[in-house]
Amino acid sequence: MRKRHLTVALGLLGMLCVPAHAEARDISRETLAPNDGWAAADGGTTGGAAADDAHVYTVTDRAGLVRALDGGSATPKIIKIAGTIDANTDDDGDRLDCADYATDGYSLKKYLAAYDPRTWGSDPPSGPQEEARQASAARQAERVVLPVGSNTTIVGLGSKAVLKGAGLQVSNADNVIIRNLELRDAYDCFPVWQPNKGGLGDWKTAYDTLWLRGATHVWIDHVTASDKGHPDEKEPTHFARNYLRHDGLLDITGGSDLITVSWSRFADHDKAMLIGNSDSATGDRGKLRVTLHHNEFESVVQRAPRVRFGQVHLYNNRYVVPEDVHDYRYSIGASTESAIRAENNVFHVPGHIEAADLVKSWNGTALHTSGNLFNGYPVDLLTIYNAYNSASERDLTADVGWTPTLHTKIDSAEAADREVARGAGAGRTP
Template sequence: MRLRQIAVATAVLGVLCVPAHAEARDISRDTLPADDGWASEGTGTTGGSAADDAHVYTVTDRAGLARALDGGSDTPKIIKVAGTVDANTDDDGHHLDCADYATDGYTLKKYLAAYDPRTWGSAKPSGEQEDARQASASRQAERVTLSVGSNTTIVGLGDAVLKGTNLQVRNANNVIVRNLDLRDAYDCFPVWQPNTGGLGDWKTSYDNIWLTGATHVWIDHVTASDKGHPDAKEPTYFARNYLRHDGLLDITNGSDLVTVSWSRFQDHDKAMLIGNSDSATGDRGKLRVTLHHNQFESVVQRAPRVRFGQVHVYDNRYVVTGDDYRYSLGVSTESGIYAENNAFHTPGHVEVADLVKSWNGSALHQTGTLFNSYPVDLLAIYDAYNSGSERDLTADVGWTPTLHGTIDSAEAADREVARGAGAGRIP
C-alpha cells in the first residue's frame, strides 16, 4: 500500500502513521497552489519559502519561537515548531499561571465584589480593581501575544502544539501557517461589560490566530480549540458564563486575500469572525476569504460570521452538538457569502433554519447543501421560517468565485474532510 493510502486510512483514528523506513515530507517550503482560493490571487502566497538557510529555525519553546519571529520582522523566514510550545512561560521556560501575572492587588474575588451589577450598576468598570486588571492583563499579553511578520512560514513538525498562544498577523503580507495544533488561548483577566447583550457579558482578549490588516495568508491543516480549559466548565459570575477564550481564528480590520483549508475548528463558542464592525466601511472591497475542506465541530456560532467580505465557503463539514448551538453561517452587514456543497450533521432539536442567522445582511448564495444526508435549500427554508420576523435573504451576492480547485459534492467532501482535515494529516 502506498504511503498516502496508509496515511488516509489511519487518519480516521486520528493518527498519521508513517512506515519506519519512510521520511516525512518537508512541507516548510511549500507554497499555496495556483487557484487555491482568494490567497492565490495576484502574486499568490509563498510565505517564507525564499528564506536562506540562516533564517530557517526549529523551535521547541516560547523563547525560541519569539526569537525566530524577530518581533514580526519582514525578513523571509521559516519556523518549524517541534513538540509543545507553551506561551505562558518565562524566559527560563518555567510555566506561568494567572497568579504569576496578577499585579497591583488584583484578585478575582475583589473584582467581582467591586463590579457586582447589584451594587455597581450598569456603568463601565473603573477604579482600583479595573486598573489592576488592566495591568495584570498587560503582563500576560507580553508573554502570549506573538507577532508574525511578512514573508513567514510557520509549520509544525509531527504533533506540534502551540499552547496558550495568541498569534497575531498584524499589517503583514504573505504568511503561511500549517500543521499546528493551536489550543487554549486562555485569558486570565476577562473584563466585565455591563451593557453587552442586555444582561452584560464577559469579554476576553485572545484568539488562537488573529489576522488584522493582513493580506495573502494561507492557513492549512491546523487544529484550533480550547483544549485544556473548555469554557463550558468555567463558572458563572453575574449570571453569565465566565468566558476565557475569544475566537479561534478572527479575520478583521481590512484583512484580505485569505485561504483557510483542511483545518479543524472545534469545542469552542465563537469560532471565526470575518469583519469586526458594522461601521468599518473601510472594509468594503476587502475581507475576501476562501474556506474549504474544513471541519467545524462542537462550535456554537460564527462558522463564520461575515461582514462586508466576499467569502467562498465550500466543501466544509459541520458537526453540531450540544443544546447551546446558535448558528453556523452568520450573514451580517454587506456580506456576500457564496456557500457550495457543505454538509451539516446535527441533533434532532436543530432545524435547517437554525443554520443561518442574519444581522443586517441581505444575501446568501447556497447550492448543494446536505442536512443530515438530505439535500436542502438553506435560503428557501430560512426565508420561509423567518417570514414576517426578519427580512428575506436574496441569492444575489454580487460576485461569483473563480479562484478554486475542483469542488466535490457535499457527500464526497464530507468523507474526505472527516479523514483528512486538521493538524498531522497533510498527505
C-alpha cells in the same frame, strides 16, 4: 549454510526495496497552489519560501519561537515547531499561571465585589481593581501575544506539533503561511466585565488563537484550533453570565484580504470565526475576501463563520453538532453587506436542530447556496431561511454579486464529508 545465505540475500533485497520517499515530507517551502482560493490572487502566497538557510529555525520552546519571530519582522523566514510549546512560560521555560501575572493587588474576589451590578450599576468598571486588572492583563499579553510578520511560514513538524496558550497575531503583514499546527487554549486570565453588553452584561476576553488584522495573502492549512484543556462551558457563572476565558479561534478583521483557510479543524468553542468585526467599519468594503474549503467545524456554537462586507466562498466544509453541544445557535452568519457563496457543504446535527437554524442574518441581504446536505438530505438553505425567518428578519437574496473563479475542485457534499472527516486538521497534511 544455504538457509543462512538465503536469509541474508532476502534481507539485502528488502533494503533495496525501501521506498525513496520513506522520509517525512518537508512542507516548509511549499507555497499555495495556483487558483487555491482568494489567497492565490494578485501574485499568490509564498510565505517564507524565499528564506535563506540562516532564517530557517526549528524551535522547541517559547523563547526559541520568540527569537525566530523576530518581533514580527518582514525578513523571509521559516519556523518549524517541534513538540509542544507553551506560551505561558518564563524565560527559563518554567510554567506561569494566572497568579504569576496578577499585580497591583488584583484578585477576582475583589473584582467581583467591586463591580457587582447590584451595587456598582451599569457604568463601565473603573477604579483600583479595574486598573489592577488592566496591569495584570498587560503582563500576560507580554507573554502570550506573538506577532507574525510578513514573508513568514510557520509549520508543525510531524503529527504532534502544538502551540498552547498563545494568541498568534498577523497584524498589517503580507504573505504568511501557517500549516500543520495545533493551536490550543488561548486562555485569558483577566476577562473584563462589560455591564451594557447584550442588555444583561457579559464578560469579554482578549485573545484569539489566531487573529488576522490588516493581513493580506494568508494561507492557513491543516490547522487545528480549539479550547482543549479549558472549555468555557465548564467555567463558573459570575453576575449570572458565563465567565468566558476565550475569544475567537480565528478572527479575520481590520481590512484583512485575500485569505485561504483549507483542510483545518475548528472545535469545542463558542464563537469560532469572525470575518469583519464591525458594521461601522466601512473601510472593509472591497476587502475581507476569504475562501474556506475542506474545513471541519465540530462542537462549535456559532460563527462558522459570521461575515461582514466580505466576499466569502464557503465550499466543501463539514459541520458536526453533537447532541451535547452547549447552546447551539447557528453556523453561517450573514451580516452587513456580506456576500457569501455556500456550496456543497454538509451538516450533521441532532434532531432538535432544524435546517432553518443553520443560517442567521443581522442586516445581511445576500446568500447563495447550492449542493448542501442536511443529515444526508439535500437542503436549500436560502429558501428555508426565508420561509422560517422572514417574519422577523428581511429575506436574503441569492444574488451575491460575484462568482468565484479561484478555487480547487469542488467535490460533491458526500465526497467532501468523507474526505474532510479523515483529512482535516493538524497532523494530517497530505
